[in-house]
Structure formats: C-alpha cells, structure tokens
Amino acid sequence: PLVSSKIMLTAAQRGHYAIAAFNIHNLETLKAVVETAREERAPVILQATPGTCRHAGVNFLHAMAKTAALEADIPIALHLDHGDDVELAFKCIDGGFTSIMVDGSKLPFEQNVEMVRKVIDYARPRGVQVEAELGRVGGVEEELSVSEYEAAMTEPEKAAEYVERTGVDSLAVAIGTAHGMYKGEPKLDFERLEKIKNLVAVPLVLHGCSGVPDDMVKKAITLGICKINIATDIKIAFAGALLDYFKDNPKEVDPRKYFKPAQDAVKDVVKSKIRLAGSCDKA
Numbered sequence: 001p002l003v004s005s006k007i008m009l010t011a012a013q014r015g016h017y018a019i020a021a022f023n024i025h026n027l028e029t030l031k032a033v034v035e036t037a038r039e040e041r042a043p044v045i046l047q048a049t050p051g052t053c054r055h056a057g058v059n060f061l062h063a064m065a066k067t068a069a070l071e072a073d074i075p076i077a078l079h080l081d082h083g084d085d086v087e088l089a090f091k092c093i094d095g096g097f098t099s100i101m102v103d104g105s106k107l108p109f110e111q112n113v114e115m116v117r118k119v120i121d122y123a124r125p126r127g128v129q130v131e132a133e134l135g136r137v138g139g140v141e142e143e144l145s146v147s148e149y150e151a152a153m154t155e156p157e158k159a160a161e162y163v164e165r166t167g168v169d170s171l172a173v174a175i176g177t178a179h180g181m182y183k184g185e186p187k188l189d190f191e192r193l194e195k196i197k198n199l200v201a202v203p204l205v206l207h208g209c210s211g212v213p214d215d216m217v218k219k220a221i222t223l224g225i226c227k228i229n230i231a232t233d234i235k236i237a238f239a240g241a242l243l244d245y246f247k248d249n250p251k252e253v254d255p256r257k258y259f260k261p262a263q264d265a266v267k268d269v270v271k272s273k274i275r276l277a278g279s280c281d282k283a
C-alpha cells in the first residue's frame with residue numbers, strides 16, 4: 001500500500017541522503033518513475049499539483065499510485081504538491097493521498113500558519129504527513145508564477161517559529177532555487193540553509209531542483225535537504241522524446257509505440273536523480 005512520506009523523510013534525515021520526489025502527469029510518467037525506483041531499490045514520492053489533480057482526477061491518480069504500490073516492493077508515497085486550497089487538501093486526504101504540501105507561501109505569515117494548521121488538524125489523525133513552505137520559491141510551476149521580485153528567501157528565525165507554531169512534518173525552504181529552468185547558473189545560499197538546519201528539527205525540502213547542477217544539489221543534501229523535487233526535467237525529457245519520435249515517424253498513431261521512447265527518456269532522468277539523491281538501495 002501507499003505509505004506516508006514521513007517515515008521515508010525521517011530515515012533520509014538520519015541517513016544523510018534525500019528522497020527524490022517526481023511530479024507525474026499520467027500513466028506513462030507514473031510507471032516510468034515507479035519502474036525506475038524499483039530498479040534502483042529506492043523509496044519514492046509521486047507528486048501531483050492541483051493542475052494535475054484537475055487533469056487526471058484525484059481518484060484516478062490515487063488508483064494508479066495504489067496499484068503501483070501494491071505491485072512494487074518499495075515504499076511509495078502519493079503527495080499533493082503546492083496545494084494552495086484547503087478544500088483540495090481535504091479531498092486528496094479523503095482520496096487516499098499519503099502526503100500533502102500546503103503552499104501558503106503567498107499569504108502573510110499569520111494566515112500561512114493558520115492555513116497549515118487547518119490541514120494538519122485534518123491530516124494528522126489520518127496518518128498523512130504535511131509539508132509547508134516559508135519564504136517563496138521563484139519561477140513558474142504551472143499556475144503558480146513567482147517573479148524574481150516576489151521571490152523571498154526563507155528567514156531562519158522565522159522558519160523556526162513557523163515550524164513550532166504549525167507543527168508541520170517537513171519544511172520547504174527558499175534558498176535560491178526556482179521552478180522551471182534557470183537563465184544562468186542558480187545561486188544557492190548555503191549559509192542560509194545551514195542556519196535553517198541548525199534552528200529547525202524537521203526534514204527540509206528543496207523545490208525547483210530541475211536545472212540545478214548536481215554538485216549544488218549534493219551540497220544541499222549534505223547540509224540537511226531530505227527531499228528534492230523534480231518536475232521540469234521530466235516534462236522536458238518526455239516532450240523532447242515525443243518530438244524526436246514524430247520527426248522520424250510522422251505517420252505513427254499507436255500510443256504504445258510513441259510513448260515508449262518518451263517513457264524511456266523519463267526513466268533516464270529518474271535514475272540520475274535517484275542516484276543524485278543517494279536513495280538507491282534504501283527501500
């Protein structure tokens with residue numbers, strides 16, 4: 001069965017590695033992630049954004065993930081990514097999701113705390129883990145668009161107060177990563193990460209990991225990041241392989257044929273990110 005991400009993240013924190021969390025959009029991407037995680041013997045988190053919940057449906061997503069978890073002999077969690085609406089969070093919890101991110105990062109501090117508390121009060125008795133964000137990760141994640149001006153780094157002292165007052169299970173930090181791709185090389189504030197880690201006991205989460213050089217991700221993991229989020233790299237791999245396929249085979253109409261190279265391209269991304277996270281053989 002699907003498991004809560006809490007056990008995975010706690011083990012990762014103790015073992016100084018990270019769990020790779022992948023945004024999936026359909027059967028093909030979900031299977032590519034799960035098959036690769038099995039091959040690598042890695043616990044894995046499947047994530048769906050509100051947009052994906054609308055596209056695929058909460059119940060369809062859960063049914064696919066649950067089936068994958070029954071067949072796979074590795075821990076799999078199903079996570080709502082960037083849930084910015086309490087009702088959707090409740091719906092996902094009722095629908096069998098085992099992990100929820102409450103994204104109140106666009107709200108003022110007090111309202112952010114209040115929103116997270118509401119979801120935790122519902123999630124905790126049901127064994128569902130809750131991630132929340134303080135500060136604002138920049139870039140574009142589907143409907144969520146944060147300009148460079150609006151993006152705000154996590155303040156370490158505020159983060160400590162936030163975790164204490166919300167009782168959240170894991171904390172997403174803004175230390176310079178952004179959703180989507182980067183114009184130049186991202187600049188990560190490792191000093192800030194270290195300060196946060198010293199003040200906050202719960203596992204820390206790094207959003208926006210697509211496009212971040214491997215050595216920076218590795219360093220962030222050594223400084224306390226326990227979950228790395230990957231969405232854009234998967235989208236690029238999937239679409240790129242499809243484009244290539246149709247260039248060579250413009251007349252092909254069989255989805256089982258044209259999705260195959262796209263799925264394989266996603267598998268390559270997943271394998272490299274799992275290895276980067278250091279979660280191989282931790283299942």
Ligand code: 13P
Nearest residue numbers: 180207208209210231232
């Ligand atoms: P990327 O767009 O860098 O893949 O970020 C993914 C993410 O943070 C999902 O929540």
Ligand code: ZN
Nearest residue numbers: 141207208229
């Ligand atoms: Zn994110």
Ligand code: NA
Nearest residue numbers: 178180208210
């Ligand atoms: Na990114």
